[in-house]
Amino acid sequence: MTTSRPFADIDTWVFDLDNTLYPHHVNLWQQVDVRIGEFVGAFLKISAEEARVIQKDYYRRYGTTMRGMMTEHGVLADDYLAYVHQIDHSPLQPNPAMGAAIARLPGRKLILTNGSTDHADKVLQRLGISAHFEAVFDIIAAELEPKPAPRTYQKFLDLHQVDPTKAAMFEDLARNLVVPHQLGMTTVLVVPDGSKEVVREDWELEGRGAAHVDHVTDDLTGFLQGLSKAS
Incomplete structure (x- = not known):
């Protein structure tokens, strides 16, 4: 270019x-993506489908879903990060x-x-x-x-x-x-x-x-x- x-x-x-x-x-981030959805669903007590919509909306609007969850729902960053990064890194x-x-x-x-x-x-x-x-x-x-x-x-x-x-x-x-x-x-x-x-x-x-x-x-x-x- x-x-x-x-x-x-x-x-x-x-x-x-x-x-x-x-x-x-490698789709390593896909694992994180799935866990983010699980976290959102469990925290907000909503279905996986509803959680997916909120997850992606916050990602676009706030830069990360975490920032949206912190801003809109008072989520603690440490709790969020500890959960979503529990993934299998072996594909790398x-x-x-x-x-x-x-x-x-x-x-x-x-x-x-x-x-x-x-x-x-x-x-x-x-x-x-x-x-x-x-x-x-x-x-x-x-x-x-x-x-x-x-x-x-x-x-x-x-x-x-x-x-x-x-x-x-x-x-x-x-x-x-x-x-x-x-x-x-x-x-x-x-x-x-x-x-x-x-x-x-x-x-x-x-x-x-x-x-x-x-x-x-x-x-x-x-x-x-x-x-x-x-x-």
């Missing part, structure tokens, strides 16, 4: 976690090629996720890439305000002393790249490779041609390898 924002001056590489550092078709396999490509990128590497640090640590360990990342900025560090809230990105930049004009952001949701692009970051949208079925809402797959998306890739490892060769 032609873009006016190259990678030549990038010294900080910021990655979302779920559906970004591993392929969409080590990805030494991606790890090597990340290692070759010049500068710092950070995680910015709407999930928890505990979940992020398990994902990174399964992928075998934990050692390449300096820190994880999670939903707790964000004071429970998820992406795409502008204040969350600013908290991240301030805490880790990141110059956004020298940073790149990798994300699977185009809406989460709007603010990073406005701040001057080079943005990369990671999309499904089309080889296998993915469980996503239609709106989650939109935005490939948006002005705030500088680059699009369906192969993160290959994309990062290309950056290493170009540097």
